Amino acid sequence: MTKLLMPYLTGGVAPGWTAYLRAFEDAGADQIELGLPFSDPTVDGPTIQEASDAALTRGATPASILDDLAQARTSVPIIASTYANLALRKGFGEALTAAGVTGLIVPDLPLDEVDQLQVPGIAVSLLASPATPDDRLAEIGRRSQGFVYAVSIMGTTGERDRLAPSAATLAARLKQVTDLPVLIGFGISSPAQAAEAASVADGVIVGAAVMRRVLDGAGPTEVGAFVGSLRAALDVR
Amino acid sequence: MSSITAAATSAPGRFGERGYGGRYVPESLIPACQAVAEAFAEAWADPGFRGNLAALLSAYAGRPTPLTPALRLSAELGVTVLLKREDLTHTGSHKINNVLGQALLARRMGRTRLIAETGAGMHGVATATAGALLGLPVKVFMGERDIERQAHNVFRMRLLGAEVVSVTAGSRTLKDATSEAMRHWVTDADEAYYCVGSVIGPHPYPTMVREFQRVIGDEARRQCAADLPSAVPDYVVACVGGGSNAAGTFAGFVDTSAQLIGVEAAGGSGASHGAIGVLHGFRSLFLQDEHGQIQEAHSIAAGLDYPGVGPEHAYLRDLGRARYVTVADDEAIAAAVRLARAEGILPAIESAHALAWVLRAAGTSELPAGSTVLVTLSGRGDKDITTLIEEAQL
Numbered sequence: 001m002t003k004l005l006m007p008y009l010t011g012g013v014a015p016g017w018t019a020y021l022r023a024f025e026d027a028g029a030d031q032i033e034l035g036l037p038f039s040d041p042t043v044d045g046p047t048i049q050e051a052s053d054a055a056l057t058r059g060a061t062p063a064s065i066l067d068d069l070a071q072a073r074t075s076v077p078i079i080a081s082t083y084a085n086l087a088l089r090k091g092f093g094e095a096l097t098a099a100g101v102t103g104l105i106v107p108d109l110p111l112d113e114v115d116q117l118q119v120p121g122i123a124v125s126l127l128a129s130p131a132t133p134d135d136r137l138a139e140i141g142r143r144s145q146g147f148v149y150a151v152s153i154m155g156t157t158g159e160r161d162r163l164a165p166s167a168a169t170l171a172a173r174l175k176q177v178t179d180l181p182v183l184i185g186f187g188i189s190s191p192a193q194a195a196e197a198a199s200v201a202d203g204v205i206v207g208a209a210v211m212r213r214v215l216d217g218a219g220p221t222e223v224g225a226f227v228g229s230l231r232a233a234l235d236v237r
Numbered sequence: 238m239s240s241i242t243a244a245a246t247s248a249p250g251r252f253g254e255r256g257y258g259g260r261y262v263p264e265s266l267i268p269a270c271q272a273v274a275e276a277f278a279e280a281w282a283d284p285g286f287r288g289n290l291a292a293l294l295s296a297y298a299g300r301p302t303p304l305t306p307a308l309r310l311s312a313e314l315g316v317t318v319l320l321k322r323e324d325l326t327h328t329g330s331h332k333i334n335n336v337l338g339q340a341l342l343a344r345r346m347g348r349t350r351l352i353a354e355t356g357a358g359m360h361g362v363a364t365a366t367a368g369a370l371l372g373l374p375v376k377v378f379m380g381e382r383d384i385e386r387q388a389h390n391v392f393r394m395r396l397l398g399a400e401v402v403s404v405t406a407g408s409r410t411l412k413d414a415t416s417e418a419m420r421h422w423v424t425d426a427d428e429a430y431y432c433v434g435s436v437i438g439p440h441p442y443p444t445m446v447r448e449f450q451r452v453i454g455d456e457a458r459r460q461c462a463a464d465l466p467s468a469v470p471d472y473v474v475a476c477v478g479g480g481s482n483a484a485g486t487f488a489g490f491v492d493t494s495a496q497l498i499g500v501e502a503a504g505g506s507g508a509s510h511g512a513i514g515v516l517h518g519f520r521s522l523f524l525q526d527e528h529g530q531i532q533e534a535h536s537i538a539a540g541l542d543y544p545g546v547g548p549e550h551a552y553l554r555d556l557g558r559a560r561y562v563t564v565a566d567d568e569a570i571a572a573a574v575r576l577a578r579a580e581g582i583l584p585a586i587e588s589a590h591a592l593a594w595v596l597r598a599a600g601t602s603e604l605p606a607g608s609t610v611l612v613t614l615s616g617r618g619d620k621d622i623t624t625l626i627e628e629a630q631l
């Protein structure tokens with residue numbers, strides 16, 4: 001089975017930001033995680049914090065980002081990700097649906113709180129952590145929709161020199177409790193790490209490594225080439 | 238107000254029908270929160286733990302703290318003002334009550350280091366102190382702006398052996414220090430104990446911190462019963478940042494006829510002007526814009542410079558059991574100076590907010606002449622000398 005590639009992009013990070021979505025699609029992304037920036041991103045490390053600040057400083061709002069998205073008409077599935085304070089607002093689900101978003105990730109809304117989301121028709125994917133005990137992991141596997149997000153490491157988002165050993169262990173544990181695709185995310189920084197992660201999981205999510213390039217000024221073509229290199233690494237079998 | 242969807246209210250750690258509180262943390266922190274909740278429930282039911290804490294609170298922290306009648310101020314205002322003197326505890330604020338409890342809990346859980354966030358630095362100093370006492374290394378997260386304006390406390394923390402980490406994100410104050418402490422906690426959840434400084438954060442922190450602070454209210458209740466003909470004051474007033482000194486004070490009086498007043502900084506008025514939201518692991522009232530982005534608070538008192546309020550305060554507000562009012566920076570500075578000159582007591586600028594409301598309301602329908610009012614003086618003002626030199630214009 002081919003491995004899934006889900007690059008992340010902070011919505012509204014730069015003028016014309018939807019061009020990155022098209023570049024990711026052309027480079028072989030299967031899905032794109034679209035961050036709706038929040039003022040206090042407590043699960044994110046410095047890179048995505050900086051990207052969120054940049055988008056908010058530009059005046060991006062969930063509504064403006066979803067408007068831009070609707071106009072961009074990408075065909076790759078878009079999974080929104082944001083924080084509970086935005087995701088729990090009334091009308092959030094309708095706004096996602098209207099913009100064509102199909103999935104949602106809310107990292108500060110764990111299993112016990114996730115029922116509060118009112119997003120009919122949107123697949124809500126849950127995160128699992130290396131610290132999650134077995135019984136809870138099974139429940140996460142049952143309740144998650146679309147895929148399960150395996151958080152590679154006890155930490156925040158951000159690039160790392162190597163893939164944490166905890167990633168493979170968690171992915172293997174998850175594969176025993178769910179038939180959904182298991183995607184490893186947090187810290188995957190290079191094609192080699194992506195390939196390593198995909199050897200135990202169904203795919204990867206790559207955020208900070210993409211956003212650092214965007215923040216450093218790389219345009220859609222250049223960042224698309226990086227996404228393409230991840231694709232190539234996943235496809236070598 | 239109701240721009241956010243409802244929460245289940247039956248879950249543990251929830252306050253009231255609107256489901257304030259809860260545990261909105263990344264999955265990685267769930268086991269750590271559960272471990273703290275279980276350990277606290279066991280410890281709080283264990284007479285041995287309570288005995289150890291009571292012994293530390295008296296022999297080390299100097300409890301019970303006195304209830305001081307503010308005689309001259311009372312005569313000037315026409316209301317009887319009683320001051321609950323948390324400023325006289327070891328380290329100079331109520332924060333030590335909570336920290337000694339949590340540090341003992343951390344040790345009982347076998348944790349080997351403490352992490353904390355701090356605004357005014359009083360919670361950081363208290364945590365550094367408890368770390369020194371119990372032999373636990375301490376890392377304190379503090380906003381860069383607060384490091385500048387509370388330099389005295391930064392040095393105290395370092396002197397006590399703690400590491401102070403400067404937080405440069407966002408408003409560079411308590412909100413961002415709390416975010417950074419939570420980020421760090423994830424990376425060290427097996428070894429480190431996160432010692433939260435107020436009645437905020439994921440369950441069980443709001444409940445646990447209130448329980449550790451209720452010693453303020455319980456003592457004051459007994460002291461009022463002994464000192465006052467009416468046994469209970471008409472008004473009970475405390476400043477509210479996250480709300481821990483107020484929660485601890487109110488806990489002693491919530492079942493009486495006393496009117497409970499929480500005083501927020503005008504620029505950090507989550508309970509007075511916030512909307513329902515989720516931040517730092519809990520659902521409560523937060524200052525936020527129409528899109529749901531949290532707004533930065535602005536107060537001269539670093540300890541009140543927080544856009545939200547503890548979940549139990551949101552609940553007490555909805556119930557109408559407590560009332561929340563605001564005081565501006567200049568009123569607080571004036572109140573600090575007035576207390577110093579009338580009674581020889583220099584309060585922390587945070588605590589001066591509580592007093593400033595009394596000064597403003599005394600003799601009006603809000604606080605009629607002849608009333609008796611208990612004010613919690615949460616801390617002493619030595620840390621604020623630099624700010625006072627600039628602001629008080631003496």
Ligand SMILES: Cc1ncc(COP(=O)(O)O)c(C=O)c1O
Binds near residue numbers: 331358360477539615
């Ligand atoms: C002296 C003093 N009072 C009050 C506060 C506010 O905290 P809380 O509302 O939790 O009592 C602080 C916080 O730093 C403080 O240092």
